[in-house]
Structure formats: C-alpha cells, structure tokens
Amino acid sequence: MKSQRIAVAGGTGKIGRHIVEGLLKIKEKCSLEIIVLSRSQSSDISYAGTNAPVIPVDYNDQSSLQKVLNQFQVDTVISTLSGHTPDAFTTSQENLLRAALSVPSFRRFAPSEFAFESEQISTFIKLYRMKLPIIQSLRQIQKERPDSFEYSLINCGMFMNYLGYGNTKPEGHKAYGHLAHFPYIFDLSKHSADIPGDGERQFVYTRAEDVGEFVAAATQLEAWEEHLNMAGEILTLNEIFRLCEDVCGTKFDVKYSSREDIVAKMNPSPENIMTNFFTEGLLAIVDGDDIENPMNLNKLVDVKPMGVRQYLEQWWGN
Incomplete structure (x- = not known):
C-alpha cells in the first residue's frame, strides 16, 4: 500500500529537508500528511504552498516517540538521522523503529542511508558501520511480520x-x-x-533536490524493494x-x-x-x-533527474 501519513526524522536540515520538500511538492496531489521529527524546536517547514509541522522529540525516549507517531497515525517513517557516535546515530534509529512498531498504523521504514550502500562500503568507512545494526533489525522484523511490514535502503551516490x-x-x-x-x-x-x-x-x-523527489515518489509505490537505488x-x-x-x-x-x-x-x-x-x-x-546501482528507482517512478x-x-x- 502507498504511504499516506509520513514522518521524516531529521527533516529540518540537509538531505532530510530536501526529502520533506519533495513530499510537500506532492502533498496535495497524493493527500499526504507529513510531520517532521527534530531534536530541537523549529517552525513549520513550508514549501510548494503547503507545510509540515516540526515536532520536537527525544530519540532516547521510546514512549514519547510512540506517542507522537501514534497521535499522527504514521504509517511510514523515513530516517535521515546522523551523528558521529553510536548513541547519536545507531541508538536513535533503533529507538525510533521500536517505537514505530508499537503503532498500529505503522508499516514502512527507510533507515538513514541516502548515499552509497552501507553494506558495500562499511569495510572502508568507519562511520557507515554504525548504519549496519538497523539494517539487521529491519531484516529480522520483516521475517517476523512479512505481511505487515516492509523497509527499503534508499541510496543516491x-x-x-x-x-x-x-x-x-x-x-x-x-x-x-x-x-x-x-x-x-x-x-x-x-x-x-x-x-x-x-x-x-x-x-x-x-542532485539533492532530485533525491527529495525520488524519495517522495517512492512513498507512492504499492510495494518497496529492499534496495531502491537512484542516480542522476x-x-x-x-x-x-x-x-x-x-x-x-x-x-x-x-x-x-x-x-x-x-x-x-x-x-x-x-x-x-x-x-x-x-x-x-x-x-x-x-x-x-x-x-552497484541498477537505478531501479529511476525505472519505477516518473522523476527526471x-x-x-x-x-x-x-x-x-x-
């Protein structure tokens, strides 16, 4: 099923903001509800004549995360979280995922990839090793909930x-x-x-602007593949x-x-x-x-990068 109520974690800056803008661009056409999760208070994000509220959250508090996701009946979580320590990066994503799993409407999760595939380059780049635990968690959950949960590792180079x-x-x-x-x-x-x-x-x-449009279009796919790769x-x-x-x-x-x-x-x-x-x-x-980038997302959605x-x-x- 297509995503309709989407939470973007870390959506106030950098690639997260581009993804929020991509979603806002199709918000009215696709009848989307979009919220942005942030560690700090911020004004709404406005783009393309519409906006998304920014909700301050504590990524160390699963119960408060669950409350927010449940309040907005979120079905899809897109994480663009980052950090330089396991506590700021790995733990935050895991808490976000566990909180979402307790929300009845939740069914999709995209972890913070949006570069080169972590599993391919983590041998060389130490930072990317912190992205591996969430991928293993996602695979395990899909085995346990094959009919009600899907995830995708979305990358753009x-x-x-x-x-x-x-x-x-x-x-x-x-x-x-x-x-x-x-x-x-x-x-x-x-x-x-x-x-x-x-x-x-x-x-x-x-281009980052095109990444936002690709991700937004991906939320409207009926099903997600494990890997959704795009390329300008x-x-x-x-x-x-x-x-x-x-x-x-x-x-x-x-x-x-x-x-x-x-x-x-x-x-x-x-x-x-x-x-x-x-x-x-x-x-x-x-x-x-x-x-490896087969550009499968380029073929699945109508985005011209x-x-x-x-x-x-x-x-x-x-």
Missing part, C-alpha cells in the same frame, strides 16, 4: 551539489541546496581535481573531469592519487570518526568493488 562549490553566479548559493558547502574530488573554483586511482571507476551523482547520472571520474573542463572552458590541474598517496593523508590518531571520513571514501573508490552536464552548465557555464 554522491550529491551532485558539491560540484557547485565556489561558483560565482548571482544566486550561486542555491547550487548547494540545503547541504554543506565544500568540494570533493573536483574543485571547479580552482580548476583542479584530485582523482583517486586511475579515474576509470564509475561514480554515481544525484553514472559516469567514470575521468568522464566527469572532462565534462568539468569542457563546461568551464579551461584545462584543470589534475592529480591521480594512488592507494599509498591516500593512506598517507590519513590521520593515524583520529580525534573522532569524522577525522578520516572523506579520505576513507577515497580509499573505498580505489580498493572497493564497483558500486538533472544530469552532470546540465548541472555544470547551470552553475559554471557562461
């Missing part, structure tokens, strides 16, 4: 918006959406790239680099970093799990298996 870093367009800040502002691998503001490996590894890019475009790093040069109309200063180069950049005594996060991501590109060239031309073209 890298956010295309990071390619907009440093652009000087009049409204250039819109290139980032609600995401943080920084370059990754490609820094078009400096006409430079530091490419891990030989550049022939395929890379999945999806899948290109090799070399193909992306050549597009950057072509759109900017200039040669880039390009470095190809070997595995040894990348390992040398790592802090041997990291202060926290984020210290080596982005460097670990580069190592995953060099050492990992090819990222922006491609890399179109995005580059919008924010870097003359």
